[in-house]
Amino acid sequence: MNRREFAKLMGVSAVALSGIPLGVTRAVGQTKGGTLNTIIQPEPPILVTALNQQQPTLTLGGKIYESLLRYSPDLKPLPGLAQSWEVSQDGLTYTFKLFPGITFHDGKPLTADDVIFSMTKLLPETHARARGIYSRIEKADAPDPLTVVFKLKSTFAPFLTALDCTTGPIVPKHIYDGTEYRKNPANAQAIGSGPFKLKEWVKGSHVHLVRHEGYYRKDEPHLDEIIYRIIPDSASRAVALEQGKIQLTQWNDIEMFDVARLSKLPNFEMTTKGYEYFAPHQWLELNNRIKPMDDKRFRQAIAYALDLKSMAQRVYFGLPKVATGPVSSATRFYEKDVKRYDYSLDKAKALLDDMGLKPGAGGKRVTIKYLTPPYGEIYQRAAEFIRQSLGRVGIDLQIENTDVGGWAEKFSNWDYEMTGNLVYQFGDPALGVSRTYISSNIKKGILFSNTAGYSNPEVDRLFEEAATSTSEAKRQELYSQVQKILVEDVPVVWMFEQAYPTFIDKRLKNVTTTAIGVHESFSDVSFG
Amino acid sequence: MSTLKSFLRHPTGMIGLFVLLAVVLLAVSAPWLFPDDPWEMVGAPFQPPFSEGLWLGSDMLGRDVAAGIAHGARISLIIGVISTLTSLVIGVTIGATAGYFGGKVDEVMMRITELFQTIPGFILAILLVATIGPKISNIIFAIGIVSWPPLARLTRAEFMRLRGREFVQAAVCQGQRPLTVVLRRILPNAISPIIVTGSLAVASAILIESALSFMGLGDPNLMSWGFMIGAARTVIRQAWWMSVFPGLAILLTVLAINLVGEGLNDTLNPRISRKR
Numbered sequence: 001m002n003r004r005e006f007a008k009l010m011g012v013s014a015v016a017l018s019g020i021p022l023g024v025t026r027a028v029g030q031t032k033g034g035t036l037n038t039i040i041q042p043e044p045p046i047l048v049t050a051l052n053q054q055q056p057t058l059t060l061g062g063k064i065y066e067s068l069l070r071y072s073p074d075l076k077p078l079p080g081l082a083q084s085w086e087v088s089q090d091g092l093t094y095t096f097k098l099f100p101g102i103t104f105h106d107g108k109p110l111t112a113d114d115v116i117f118s119m120t121k122l123l124p125e126t127h128a129r130a131r132g133i134y135s136r137i138e139k140a141d142a143p144d145p146l147t148v149v150f151k152l153k154s155t156f157a158p159f160l161t162a163l164d165c166t167t168g169p170i171v172p173k174h175i176y177d178g179t180e181y182r183k184n185p186a187n188a189q190a191i192g193s194g195p196f197k198l199k200e201w202v203k204g205s206h207v208h209l210v211r212h213e214g215y216y217r218k219d220e221p222h223l224d225e226i227i228y229r230i231i232p233d234s235a236s237r238a239v240a241l242e243q244g245k246i247q248l249t250q251w252n253d254i255e256m257f258d259v260a261r262l263s264k265l266p267n268f269e270m271t272t273k274g275y276e277y278f279a280p281h282q283w284l285e286l287n288n289r290i291k292p293m294d295d296k297r298f299r300q301a302i303a304y305a306l307d308l309k310s311m312a313q314r315v316y317f318g319l320p321k322v323a324t325g326p327v328s329s330a331t332r333f334y335e336k337d338v339k340r341y342d343y344s345l346d347k348a349k350a351l352l353d354d355m356g357l358k359p360g361a362g363g364k365r366v367t368i369k370y371l372t373p374p375y376g377e378i379y380q381r382a383a384e385f386i387r388q389s390l391g392r393v394g395i396d397l398q399i400e401n402t403d404v405g406g407w408a409e410k411f412s413n414w415d416y417e418m419t420g421n422l423v424y425q426f427g428d429p430a431l432g433v434s435r436t437y438i439s440s441n442i443k444k445g446i447l448f449s450n451t452a453g454y455s456n457p458e459v460d461r462l463f464e465e466a467a468t469s470t471s472e473a474k475r476q477e478l479y480s481q482v483q484k485i486l487v488e489d490v491p492v493v494w495m496f497e498q499a500y501p502t503f504i505d506k507r508l509k510n511v512t513t514t515a516i517g518v519h520e521s522f523s524d525v526s527f528g
Numbered sequence: 529m530s531t532l533k534s535f536l537r538h539p540t541g542m543i544g545l546f547v548l549l550a551v552v553l554l555a556v557s558a559p560w561l562f563p564d565d566p567w568e569m570v571g572a573p574f575q576p577p578f579s580e581g582l583w584l585g586s587d588m589l590g591r592d593v594a595a596g597i598a599h600g601a602r603i604s605l606i607i608g609v610i611s612t613l614t615s616l617v618i619g620v621t622i623g624a625t626a627g628y629f630g631g632k633v634d635e636v637m638m639r640i641t642e643l644f645q646t647i648p649g650f651i652l653a654i655l656l657v658a659t660i661g662p663k664i665s666n667i668i669f670a671i672g673i674v675s676w677p678p679l680a681r682l683t684r685a686e687f688m689r690l691r692g693r694e695f696v697q698a699a700v701c702q703g704q705r706p707l708t709v710v711l712r713r714i715l716p717n718a719i720s721p722i723i724v725t726g727s728l729a730v731a732s733a734i735l736i737e738s739a740l741s742f743m744g745l746g747d748p749n750l751m752s753w754g755f756m757i758g759a760a761r762t763v764i765r766q767a768w769w770m771s772v773f774p775g776l777a778i779l780l781t782v783l784a785i786n787l788v789g790e791g792l793n794d795t796l797n798p799r800i801s802r803k804r
């Protein structure tokens with residue numbers, strides 16, 4: 001899902017946070033690890049990741065709430081709360097062994113019961129994405145306090161990829177069971193089992209996290225405290241970075257046009273790593289129901305007419321990588337041996353001629369309306385670039401601007417001709433890719449569904465089979481097949497694997513070591 | 529004729545007229561000076577002024593800033609003139625009706641005018657454009673709607689002054705129809721201040737359009753000066769030329785129109801012009 005989209009559409013779930021205990025401030029020693037100052041923007045409405053999945057909530061809440069697994073940048077599972085796990089031969093039963101001695105911030109132990117409660121009761125009610133995955137659990141058992149056994153209704157290979165802390169945060173059962181989750185007064189204190197706990201949240205100013213002394217991993221966390229400063233103005237954020245007042249930025253904290261300039265700062269390192277799990281994929285959405293976009297040749301012509309390399313440079317300041325198909329090369333099951341649409345105006349024109357779309361007055365063949373995604377300037381520049389590119393082959397693009405609500409309304413109700421879209425992949429094609437192309441997901445009124453209206457029974461079958469197959473090799477084969485078909489059909493025109501600049505103080509270690517990067521718990525992050 | 533002579537002797541007015549004519553000339557000749565679409569990415573991004581083929585540099589997509597200014601002049605002038613004509617039609621009609629008939633009609637007309645005067649003009653323009661959509665016709669309409677009240681009040685005052693004059697009363701006594709009296713007897717005598725205010729309204733219309741475009745409420749398919757500055761705002765530390773040149777264009781044009789307006793004011797006002 002688009003991050004900003006998330007932030008704006010789901011902003012309604014704001015929960016009033018009052019009565020945060022303002023304890024007497026004790027001077028914290030800097031001996032072990034020191035203080036990490038960073039940015040959070042926009043200010044999250046709540047810190048409980050199980051209840052709200054806006055990006056700032058997930059970034060900050062990742063330090064407070066942990067899940068069963070973590071993931072390496074190539075999306076292999078690593079121990080999280082679970083130190084080991086087993087999958088049965090038939091691919092239906094998953095057994096997780098928890099680390100001993102895990103405690104919540106209130107001192108109570110975290111056991112298998114908390115895991116089962118969170119994943120089978122609370123999350124399916126509060127977390128739409130988790131619901132889709134964890135509702136496949138038929139039965140959950142706790143043979144002993146440190147063992148969790150999940151039995152799935154049917155095989156679902158991505159299950160093991162959907163246990164990160166943005167999808168499956170574990171909350172304390174003793175606090176939430178039997179209560180109205182969203183109205184629980186404990187939400188203000190955000191009690192999790194992560195390496196950091198909430199000390200103070202001054203609205204509009206900062207969120208102060210301090211180390212959880214009872215953390216189960218030996219010698220971790222290294223840092224004493226993390227201070228998330230709320231800095232709404234992008235110029236001020238850049239200045240804070242230049243002056244060294246903060247040691248870390250994430251997502252859109254630093255605007256793309258500032259990246260080249262700030263990358264020259266001597267004491268910071270810029271990386272685009274740590275977003276592999278989300279792998280935001282950007283494309284041009286074409287309404288396949290409307291002429292002439294119902295014709296494959298027209299969609300291919302658009303793919304040929306866009307000089308994406310130049311667009312990456314001019315619009316996105318060289319940050320993103322050109323996408324070659326529906327699956328991001330950062331995630332698993334990517335197939336690179338697909339048809340390529342290298343920039344060629346001649347091929348584009350030939351396809352349009354072939355369709356019988358002859359240039360009329362002023363060289364125009366057809367006029368199409370482009371609904372600019374309302375997420376800021378860079379989308380405007382992208383729209384202007386696309387209009388010029390398509391204009392060269394006689395496709396006249398009329399840009400229409402709208403606000404966030406208007407865009408979501410028109411786009412999700414198929415009342416558009418062409419627009420831009422940015423969608424997360426969530427580590428597995430079954431979680432983040434198939435939803436855009438399978439015909440069972442053509443759902444009016446829902447964003448990030450199959451809004452283009454593409455329908456191909458063969459594609460449906462391959463995606464279905466790949467999601468339920470338990471053999472990695474088989475899955476790869478099926479996904480490779482489906483990618484080849486999709487790239488030939490071009491239901492949407494893939495443009496970029498979007499990249500976000502993370503600026504890290506060179507003294508900081510282990511910041512982007514996993515596939516969720518800045519959302520990770522930071523238990524092993526340290527100065528030096 | 530004497531008015532023209534008097535204007536020709538008005539130094540600042542003439543300076544303004546020359547600058548304005550230069551802008552008009554630029555706007556008219558834009559398709560020949562810069563035959564390419566101003567949106568066309570003709571060069572490398574962020575080229576400074578006086579780079580090869582780019583006198584005023586290029587923007588972040590490699591578009592020619594000079595071409596943008598030339599083509600933007602057309603949009604700015606068109607919007608300035610047409611939206612002023614719109615506000616003149618509304619303002620003069622309402623002001624003339626109120627001033628000529630007086631009484632109840634005047635009351636109603638002026639309360640409506642005051643209603644519009646109490647709402648900050650620019651805010652109303654933003655609201656209108658955001659609601660009905662950023663198209664050039666809507667922008668002209670919105671600017672017309674927010675700039676007519678001063679014209680209406682001015683026209684009303686002039687009409688009230690002239691309404692009681694003998695030549696008007698004579699015309700009424702002769703049985704001329706109200707429309708004839710208004711158009712043939714009163715309006716020609718009230719036109720000078722209206723022309724002056726109208727010319728200044730052109731300048732403010734250009735400014736409003738620029739401000740709207742700057743805020744992203746311009747027509748996304750038309751190159752305008754305000755749009756150029758709005759797009760340049762975020763990269764001002766990398767590329768000052770992207771905002772400075774369109775800014776200068778707005779400054780010069782608005783200044784020129786104001787100078788012309790002032791010159792007209794001086795020459796059309798008999799008391800001042802006779803002193804010369």
